[in-house]
Amino acid sequence: GAVVSQHPSWVICKSGTSVKIECRSLDFQATTMFWYRQFPKQSLMLMATSNEGSKATYEQGVEKDKFLINHASLTLSTLTVTSAHPEDSSFYICSARATGYGYTFGSGTRLTVV
Amino acid sequence: QKEVEQNSGPLSVPEGAIASLNCTYSDRGSQSFFWYRQYSGKSPELIMSIYSNGDKEDGRFTAQLNKASQYVSLLIRDSQPSDSATYLCAVNDSNYQLIWGAGTKLIIKP
Numbered sequence: 001g002a003v004v005s006q007h008p009s010w011v012i013c014k015s016g017t018s019v020k021i022e023c024r025s026l027d028f029q030a031t032t033m034f035w036y037r038q039f040p041k042q043s044l045m046l047m048a049t050s051n052e053g054s055k056a057t058y059e060q061g062v063e064k065d066k067f068l069i070n071h072a073s074l075t076l077s078t079l080t081v082t083s084a085h086p087e088d089s090s091f092y093i094c095s096a097r098a099t100g101y102g103y104t105f106g107s108g109t110r111l112t113v114v
Numbered sequence: 115q116k117e118v119e120q121n122s123g124p125l126s127v128p129e130g131a132i133a134s135l136n137c138t139y140s141d142r143g144s145q146s147f148f149w150y151r152q153y154s155g156k157s158p159e160l161i162m163s164i165y166s167n168g169d170k171e172d173g174r175f176t177a178q179l180n181k182a183s184q185y186v187s188l189l190i191r192d193s194q195p196s197d198s199a200t201y202l203c204a205v206n207d208s209n210y211q212l213i214w215g216a217g218t219k220l221i222i223k224p
Contacts, residue, residue: 006157032210043202043216044158049209093157097210103148108157 002028004096006106013084013113021079021109023094029074030096034103035067038091050077084113116141118205120215129224133190137203137215140184144213147179149188150202152217158202162188193222 003026013019023033032051036044048069050056056069066088068080077096081088094106117140127133135149146165150158162177164170164186170177176189186205190197203215 034211043214046211046214049211091155095212102160102163103212105157105159110155 002096002098002101002104004030004094004104004106006094006109008109009107010110011112013111015085015113016083018080018082019084019111021081021092021094021111023077023079023096023106025075025096025098025104028096028098028101028104030077030098031074032097033069033071033077034095034097035069035077035079036093036095038093038108044093047079081111084111086113089113116205116207116213118203118213118215120201120203120218122216123219124221125218126221126223127193129193129195129222131193133193133197133220133222135188135190135201135203135218135220137186137188138184139186139203139205139213141205141207141213142181142184143208144205146206147177147186148204148206148212149175149177149186150204151197151199152202153199161201190220195222195224198222 005024035047047062048056048058050071052074058064071077093108119138149161152158164177164179174191178187200217200219202217204212
């Protein structure tokens with residue numbers, strides 16, 4: 001079956017620093033990658049959609065200069081949270097989509113900014 | 115505004131009984147419908163996908179879709195304590211983005 005690997009699974013960083021989260025599709029080529037954020041007791045909130053080789057499309061209210069998304073290949077997408085602040089603490093989840101594979105989710109990254 | 119509505123619960127069901135989860139959606143153009151299970155602190159896990167009207171069964175799970183009523187449901191037979199989780203309904207739009215419901219928290223009581 002389709003597998004998406006997401007790393008790290010958790011990270012603690014100091015306020016003002018940057019954090020990179022990787023999302024890899026291991027056994028298929030992802031047409032599209034989606035990045036979500038989930039706060040406690042809330043549903044998933046789509047942050048951005050990215051297609052390989054093109055700029056990500058950000059949802060309204062998501063700062064593209066703060067949440068940098070790179071989708072350099074069909075198997076790798078990265079999300080960098082720049083100048084992180086405590087309010088950025090959340091559960092970040094990537095999802096990869098490809099024809100015939102549907103939507104496959106990574107295991108998520110718990111980010112805590114102190 | 116495309117919306118997916120779910121009762122947030124919690125829905126409490128005795129072990130061994132049938133759990134019934136419901137979802138309505140607003141976009142008549144939606145073609146693909148998904149049920150995900152999410153345990154606390156974990157990523158969503160696909161339970162069922164359904165694309166055409168009617169029922170689709172997979173083990174203890176049955177998804178039901180009624181496009182005329184814009185309604186999709188998930189039945190869990192012989193509920194087990196391990197089924198206790200939040201169940202998320204998701205519907206895709208024309209851009210292949212998933213529109214998510216808020217989720218229903220299901221509690222299976224032993």
